[in-house]
Amino acid sequence: MxxxxxxxxxxxxxxxxxxxxxxxxxxxxxxxxxxxxxxxxxxxxxxxxxxxxxxxxxxxxxxxxxxxxxxxxxxxxxxxxxxxxxxxxxxxxxxxxxxxxxxxxxxxxxxxxxxxxxxxxxxxxxxxxxxxxxxxxxxxxxxxxRADDTALLLYTSGTTGRPKGVELSITNLAFTAEAFGQQLTLTPADRFATALPLFHVFGQAVCLNGTLTAGASISLLSPFEPNAMLRMVRDDQVTLIAGVPTMWNAMLHADGDFGPDDFADLRLAGSGGASLPGEVIREFQKRFGCTILEGYGLTESTGAGAFNSPYHGPRTGSVGPALPGTGIEVRDPAGEVLPPGEVGEVYLTGPHIMKGYWNRPEATAADLPDGRLRTGDLGRLDEDGFLYIVDRLKDLVIRGGYNVYPREVEEVLYGHPDIVEAAVIGVPHPHYGEEVAAVVTLRPGAALTAEDLRAWAKERLSAYKVPHLVQFVDALPKGSTGKILKRALDWDALVG
Missing domain, CATH: 3.40.50.980 (Rossmann fold)
Incomplete structure (x- = not known):
């Protein structure tokens, strides 16, 4: 047993x-x-x-x-x-x-x-x-x-109400560990490293359980500090490392003379938890000679769903194909499966899907129709089965009847040499319904103005996608995993 x-x-x-x-x-x-x-x-x-x-x-x-x-x-x-x-x-x-x-x-x-x-x-x-x-x-x-016994109970962040306990079974945990081990070709000789919180599904179910299942070693850092993380990669001769976008961005902008030689043993870097701007991927590769591969998963899917394989070649902007043994569908609001290229809600299936929400039968039924997990994420599949997450369904900004996906706008903003971090949100507007707003942090010494940012964005985005509201801050609010917390951005408080 x-x-x-x-x-x-x-x-x-x-x-x-x-x-x-x-x-x-x-x-x-x-x-x-x-x-x-x-x-x-x-x-x-x-x-x-x-x-x-x-x-x-x-x-x-x-x-x-x-x-x-x-x-x-x-x-x-x-x-x-x-x-x-x-x-x-x-x-x-x-x-x-x-x-x-x-x-x-x-x-x-x-x-x-x-x-x-x-x-x-x-x-x-x-x-x-x-x-x-x-x-x-x-x-x-x-x-x-028993294989279907609950082993782990993780509470969601509660962004849409009181937190719900996600029941993950022994099978859920074992499948995720094996699936990632297979996708990453983990062996006992590997040296994993992370500063992710282990109380979160990514750190615990993917990184820790995956490493121990394979019989490899894992280097742990707490709290995360970019220079300390870079030293760990070098000193522990790390072969795999996992993090979230804000961690990669912090390491990219870290002081010191770290470079490709410090990453000589590293064969793979994996990112999850939030979308990773393509500009960060490119600049990280340029500085450290290391390609970051994106993946996708939720607490309700034991952290598993999709992941780019280093052997198939990463596709910028994609979180990869479905992990071995998992299924991905994109559906319209009526629940009909959409063809490749069309945007809809992402559904996941497989042995990694939660048992349900603890003592929440109605919430379980709503999020697990026919055993498929409704993720609440908007995405599309290409002809080869690679998944592209467009945005969170609840983060979609509708300006004057046009859909604006904050992630697309953020990708463009991250390409500006003076911008370190950016978050795009919708702000109520009497005429358009919602207006596109950007909250950004700048590199030290930068003198970028809101007018400069808008002019730069207009050259790269359709007019309705350009942030007409811009606010500069010293730091963006982040959660325990380093993920930017858009729900904590109160526009009235920022401008008042």
């Missing part, structure tokens, strides 16, 4: 001295990782955690997160992972909604979790360096579970 922690045990038995983790100057072998996971699983059992019960973990990217996550799976618990910046009320909501049995939190960010647990009379464990425990006997092996 399967368990989401089986890979740790398997590699510890077969290759005990092989490196599993690198972080904070320390190396963890698979045997060491397995022993820590077994001990922590025993501590969870001593706290009364039984198979199927929910356990909430709040911790940054690091070996300790890996230990507790592995221990939760080993003990047969359903793991819930939350943002380290979650407030007491946000933690409390997840606890109440999930019926969690125990809370574990990293000592530096534990106050909100401790408070929420205390208010509910729930046991609380403080997580410290190396995840050392003194209670309980180590579990000798992972608890047997």
């Amino acid at each position: 399967p368990n989401a922690a089986d890979a740790i045990w398997r590699h510890a038995d077969e290759r005990p001295d092989a490196v599993a983790l690198r972080a904070r100057g320390r190396v963890w072998t698979y045997a060491e990782l397995r022993d820590h996971v077994a001990a922590y699983a025993g501590a969870l059992r001593a706290e009364g955690v039984r198979p199927g019960e929910r356990l909430l973990l709040i911790a940054p990217t690091g070996p300790e997160f890996v230990v507790v996550a592995g221990a939760a799976h080993t003990a047969g618990a359903v793991l819930i992972t939350l943002n380290t910046m979650a407030t007491a009320s946000e933690v409390g909501y997840a606890l109440d909604d999930s019926g969690a049995r125990l809370v574990v939190a990293w000592y530096e960010t534990a106050e909100a979790a401790r408070k929420a647990a205390g208010e509910r009379g729930l046991p609380f464990l403080m997580l410290r360096h190396d995840a050392q425990v003194s209670e309980g006997e180590p579990l000798p092996e992972p608890v047997e579970r």
